[in-house]
Amino acid sequence: MKKPELFQLLGLFALLAAASASRLTAAETNSNTTEALPRVLLIGDSICGGYEKKVKQLLAGRAEVVKNPGNAEHTATGLKKLDEWLGDGKWDVIHFNWGLWDIAYRNPESKNFGHLDKVVGKLTTSLPDYEQNLRTLVARLERTGAKLIWASITPVPDGEPGRIRGHEVNYNAVAAKIMAENGVAIDDLYTLAIPQLTKLQQPNNVHFTTAGYNLLAGQVADSIVAALPGRKTAAKQPKPNIVFFLADDLGYMDIGANNRKTFYETPNIDALAVKGMRFKQGYAACPVCSPTRASILTGKYPPRVGITDFIGAAQPEKWARPTKLLPAPYSEKLAHEEITLAEAFKAHGYATFFAGKWHLGPTNYWPEDQGFDINMGGIDRGGPYGGNKYFSPYGNPRLPDGPPGEHLPDRLATETAKFIEANRDRPFLAYLSFYSVHTPLMAREDLQKKYEAKAKTLPNNASAWGQERERKVRLVQDHAVYAGMVEAMDQAVGKVLAALDRAGLAERTVVVFMSDNGGLSTSEGHPTSNLPLRAGKGWLYEGGIREPMIIHAPGVTRAGSTCDTPVTSTDFYPTLLELAGLPPLPPQHVDGVSLVTLLKGKSLARGPLFWHYPHYGNQGGSPGGAVRDGDWKLIEWYEGGLELFNLKDDLGEQHDLARENPAKVKELQAKLVAWRKEVGAKMPAPRPSAANSPAGQQQ
């Protein structure tokens, strides 16, 4: 008997065995082998039906593969039928998947309940129900003693009637968490399919072409082979962890790595720059906080997400200041439909952690609702305004108080370090979003004293002031309390990096440091100076948007390297996915560009960067937009007026070249206008003339 024939015969015996009896029968019947083939049960929906045949071919002679009869449908069907499918339960490997049916919408009017109705109506299974059902199913599968492999839900294309693109990511995230908790292997068909989706999937349909099913089958067969008895699971290269530090209101010139003469001391952040790459033209997508925060978490420009001002700013209908224009309306929460950076990582089995300032919406829109497993202190507020503010008790519903007097940045670092230690054996995303160095201006007493003494040693020993429109602007860094706040935050960064070292994770953890807008220099205590950059937080000049930005990606970035390419906060999303070896999510991070090429020291045509801030901030600025293209920057003030700067020659934006170079103004303004249209930017409105009268002047 030739080998292929033997394998065919074995396959036949296997089928007989599956149909009627236990595998002992198969072993006894097959007198030519001393051992029966391992038994593999496939449980799945029509996608599984699509790759079933090829998987059986690929495993012929190595395993007896049986699929559940028909379609596994949704998790509720699984709960009803699982015992029937398991039969005697003597399986070596069970490869299973639920989800595609669960995320389908059914027409509640339909009587034809046996099929997907292809009409958006009621979601088959809510996310909490899916989680509960899947937990029960996994518990029952575990009792079989088989090695378990869970296959992620394959992508839903845009335009498929009956399902919404993106739901699969959220359901995969929940499933990945359950599998991680239960030690179930993951066969990530989602990640496999994403890059080639348009080629391998049928148009506007979740089903695949033959080539697509063959691709899936190859990976399914490999995952089964790796789990077969006597096989050691091949040790995979662990995925890198991500630690993302986001400072609040820290200016570009506030760290030693960017400013050797800074009054403040930031040895830990400077050391990070020495290990990784420092961006000299890294921008925030907005000169105030909530919009930039949204841009990092969504990979989209703020006007596309609708969050164009800090949440809490007065909407136009409540606007009381006697301004020329009415500010544009803006969204006061980050929509659940956005697949946040945290949700994207969670979908691939990452543990996700948030600590600190959130400021992206009311209750039900906090970090735990946007993909973070743990939330320490992230709420609606834009500052530490409860209790004793920067010192415990904090009066924060998401941060249990520490001992009286405990300092907030240190506590957030402690929590982050604890999370890192607890998750040292699985990939994680830790997002430490400091409340520091935002107002209220409060420092640890020892640090304040240290910098009061240091201020006395400054050459002129006096603050100096300039003018930015009607506001005075600080020109010298010498604020002792602010300096103390900067150093305390830097120490907190050091504490987290030390935890990575202790856990032995420093060489497989990507570390990012960024701030959400420029340093506060024209209001609310005017604590810092951004010179030579013009103005500060709340302004479209460089002082308001150019940020301290560092990325250390072990094995990718060269120690102590710098980058001069202008990049912006929407770019983190695709960059971090690529660094983690995860597939991009292009419809989500539509405004981001992966910076990995730059991190490797190569050049990248990043393209122009845009800003839209249709609001009167608290720092003296007025509504405007801006575009940065090469060395040029155009600011369009919506009250009227255009300013053109060449940043290469004029970093301080002192020489407006708009009159000298009308062609460049026209070119850049056309780009800005086209971009506003593309992202659906809302504009400030002209005011009814009555509102401009002194009677309308409140505030």
Ligand SMILES: [Ca+2]
């Ligand atoms: Ca801020």
